[in-house]
Amino acid sequence: MRLATWNVNSVKQRMPRLLPWLDERRPDVVCLQETKLADDAFTALLGEELAGRGYEVALHGEAAWNGVAILSRVGLDDVVAGLGDDAPGFPHPEARAVSATCAGVRVTSVYVPNGRTPDSEHYRYKLAWLAALREQVAAAGSATSVVLGDINIAPADEDVFDPEAYVGQTHVTPPERAALAELEALGLHDVVRERWPGERVFTYWDYRAGMFHQDLGMRIDLVLAGDEVAARVRAAWIDRQARKGKGPSDHAPVIVDLDEAPDGDIGPVVPPPSAPAARRGAKKLPQAP
């Protein structure tokens, strides 16, 4: 099963990049952020294109800002928009999280608040929002959960092109990193960093001043997988191709491939009748209920 997350920075503007990318990478589950569309506008724009590719869609959007979605062609159950009734919002509730169960995995697509500056109310909101996210993941059970999205925190200094350039800025402050560490302490693995220890791997590059072409970026889009999901990771990488060329988002997608679950929804793997085990009448394989 292939999971992906992508901050598209306006799904309307990104249509000419998103649809070919879906056809090329063929992800089974896609978490989108910064869709910047109300749900009815999203459906009017993309509903048929996505249905034609076999995707069911869970939306939590609003006009102009924020907005998250999950696309799945392996099932989409128990959809929950947001982080609960008393989730923090500043200045009002914002569309920043949506969850669904896809092939037995509890998937949450998140767009963590930016925080703007460390002395701002937006920053305090960011920390409160992260605490609410942690509560929701804890309640769902972390082992079969995966949180994917624009976390808006660089986990460590190696996740920014120049730590000196970020002193005093959001995304790198100790309280933000502590909030991320508390989330991970539920048992979530940063699967891209675990796959590429010590490597220079970024997911975001400012549009300005040729930052992408100089590879001056940050790693702020993460896939945080619970123990059972993390144990199935076969590949985890950042799709830099999608940041190149005409009309890209300023974020690149992150793609994670999982082995089939031991008790996956695809059913047990049984040999065909002509297989040696069947002909020999060897040990019976476990049967599905």
Add this chain to the structure above:
DNA sequence: ATGGCTGAGTTGCTCAGA
């Protein structure tokens, strides 16, 4: 030189992003 792009609505400008 806190700018440099890009996107959206309050458009011919402002705000936000990170």
